[in-house]
Amino acid sequence: MLVLLLAAAAVLSLATGASDASVAAVVRAWVTELLGGHADLSARNRIIINDIRLPRMVLGVLVGASLAVSGAVMQGLFRNPLADPGIVGVSAGASLGAVSVIVLGGTVLSPVTAFAGIYALPFAAFLGGLVSTFLLYRVSTRQGRTSVATMLLAGIALGALAMALTGILIYLADDQQLRDLTFWNMGSLAGATWSKVLAAGPIIVVVLASTSLLASGLNAMTLGEATARHMGLAVQRFKTTAIVVVAAATGAAVAVSGGIGFVGIVVPHLLRLLIGPDHRYLLPASALLGASLLLSADAVARTIVAPAELPIGIITAVVGAPFFLWILLRRRGVLDML
Amino acid sequence: MIDVKNTTIRIGKKEIVTDADFHAVPGEITTIIGPNGSGKTTLLKAISGDLAYCGSIRLHGREIASLLPWEMAEMRAVLPQSSSLAFPFTVREVVRFGLTTGRSGNAGKLSEDLVEMALDRVDLAGFTGRFYQELSGGEQQRVQLARVLCQVWEPVAGDTPRYLFLDEPISSLDIRHQLIIMDIARAYTRSGGGVIAVLHDLNLTSMYSDKVLVMQHGRCQAFGAPQDVIEDTLLQSVFECGLRVGAVPAAGGAFVLPQSAQPSQ
Numbered sequence: 001m002l003v004l005l006l007a008a009a010a011v012l013s014l015a016t017g018a019s020d021a022s023v024a025a026v027v028r029a030w031v032t033e034l035l036g037g038h039a040d041l042s043a044r045n046r047i048i049i050n051d052i053r054l055p056r057m058v059l060g061v062l063v064g065a066s067l068a069v070s071g072a073v074m075q076g077l078f079r080n081p082l083a084d085p086g087i088v089g090v091s092a093g094a095s096l097g098a099v100s101v102i103v104l105g106g107t108v109l110s111p112v113t114a115f116a117g118i119y120a121l122p123f124a125a126f127l128g129g130l131v132s133t134f135l136l137y138r139v140s141t142r143q144g145r146t147s148v149a150t151m152l153l154a155g156i157a158l159g160a161l162a163m164a165l166t167g168i169l170i171y172l173a174d175d176q177q178l179r180d181l182t183f184w185n186m187g188s189l190a191g192a193t194w195s196k197v198l199a200a201g202p203i204i205v206v207v208l209a210s211t212s213l214l215a216s217g218l219n220a221m222t223l224g225e226a227t228a229r230h231m232g233l234a235v236q237r238f239k240t241t242a243i244v245v246v247a248a249a250t251g252a253a254v255a256v257s258g259g260i261g262f263v264g265i266v267v268p269h270l271l272r273l274l275i276g277p278d279h280r281y282l283l284p285a286s287a288l289l290g291a292s293l294l295l296s297a298d299a300v301a302r303t304i305v306a307p308a309e310l311p312i313g314i315i316t317a318v319v320g321a322p323f324f325l326w327i328l329l330r331r332r333g334v335l336d337m338l
Numbered sequence: 339m340i341d342v343k344n345t346t347i348r349i350g351k352k353e354i355v356t357d358a359d360f361h362a363v364p365g366e367i368t369t370i371i372g373p374n375g376s377g378k379t380t381l382l383k384a385i386s387g388d389l390a391y392c393g394s395i396r397l398h399g400r401e402i403a404s405l406l407p408w409e410m411a412e413m414r415a416v417l418p419q420s421s422s423l424a425f426p427f428t429v430r431e432v433v434r435f436g437l438t439t440g441r442s443g444n445a446g447k448l449s450e451d452l453v454e455m456a457l458d459r460v461d462l463a464g465f466t467g468r469f470y471q472e473l474s475g476g477e478q479q480r481v482q483l484a485r486v487l488c489q490v491w492e493p494v495a496g497d498t499p500r501y502l503f504l505d506e507p508i509s510s511l512d513i514r515h516q517l518i519i520m521d522i523a524r525a526y527t528r529s530g531g532g533v534i535a536v537l538h539d540l541n542l543t544s545m546y547s548d549k550v551l552v553m554q555h556g557r558c559q560a561f562g563a564p565q566d567v568i569e570d571t572l573l574q575s576v577f578e579c580g581l582r583v584g585a586v587p588a589a590g591g592a593f594v595l596p597q598s599a600q601p602s603q
Binding site: 076079080081216219220221222223224226227229230231232233234235272276277278 | 383386387388406407408410411412415416418421422423424425426427428431432435436438489
């Protein structure tokens, strides 16, 4: 059912936009050309579909899936439904990494950018996310127990620090760099290109595939670290892997789309209500629903004020923030006990 | 067997257990008793592989610090004093965790059957579909025991006896279920497995234990058969309380001992 939903969202994503290019016409053209015929498709529409909407759709799927899955993994790791890379400062750390490359890429970090090419940006975002997640876990977890209050407070502090450092970098940036930086503040799939898909795609695909190995460990961790170890889980190695996975997924997503919030918290929570908390099903379902949700939000973002478009981060926040408050309200009693 | 020699355990800078010495052989229930804060749970945690220690703790001849988590998981299962569950899992899912993460080696038994059998054994038949968090404390404790039983269902795997480590397994149970759980432990040892349990109830300790370890201020004060250990002088000094073994209370007050319970049904 989620697969169908994603397919529908994908078609919607291809079909909507400021231009009236028709998907049906393009698909017809693809099929005709595949069969060796000559398609009658205007060059303009072909470019709009093939080079603008299609990469945007693919990027939307990748980013949506990785945001939702990194949220689900992080919630499992911290044993708390409120953990989300966007809320506890991991995305801010990843942004700091990405902004460093944009601003310092031509000067201090030029050897890095020369060496890593298009992967420098996602890699730097990954490093930023990794450092944040690791610090967060170290600060908020003591003797296998994670304190929610400490986690949220530490996340706020880490996020603020990362944003302050990002602010310093933005202050140093020149005009061209500022243009590049603007979209980080809002989060957007606009400007999706095939090269962005190539830069982030492999990382995200590897991460999504590897989460299937984390599922049973995350299940065991819901009983606490000690019990997970008693049941045979190599807890330390597992935590390290999970942290790297979260950082890689968040870093790759942030590198190509900026800070899109709330997908990582809304999607897993909704799915736990629908299909239960078993991570073996929760993780793949999160990927599918996250992708669908982001594609839909993107479709709304580019049509609601057409021909201009809203940053997608605004759409996800408008939907996600009230949802987050609703979770807090429902869990208020439980939170007080932790 | 489990062999603890000259074991000292520190948490931070504080020495919690000093020079512990005892052993637990398969086929026996070894009970650890002692006042609050005497180091019982800390000692059990170290034996479970949760804490660093000085000295030696051997499980079947191998130092546990050198064993991998899954190797330990094949040889022993641990029931913690209290468990919290992060997400709303059902009873069936919680019990099944005992099967999925440990390499339980319960060949020949379908896992779904095992879940049902384990729940049946802890007197929770029919609870499979319920949400864990909706259960009472005592019921949750028994669900956890069912999970633990699933992990090491066969008391002997190959020719290696396995162990149950139970930290206050009956602390929140009514007396009927206390007896049921202690009977499970006894049956486990009768079939060749070993049990180490931390208990507070001295009557049940004397009823079910084969060996008793008495702890006070982090030290082992006595280790031996219950009839040798549960006696006035030792109990009075360890529990700092004027206990008298076998003394019938002055006429008037009712007293109920688990020892006098008739076998039911």
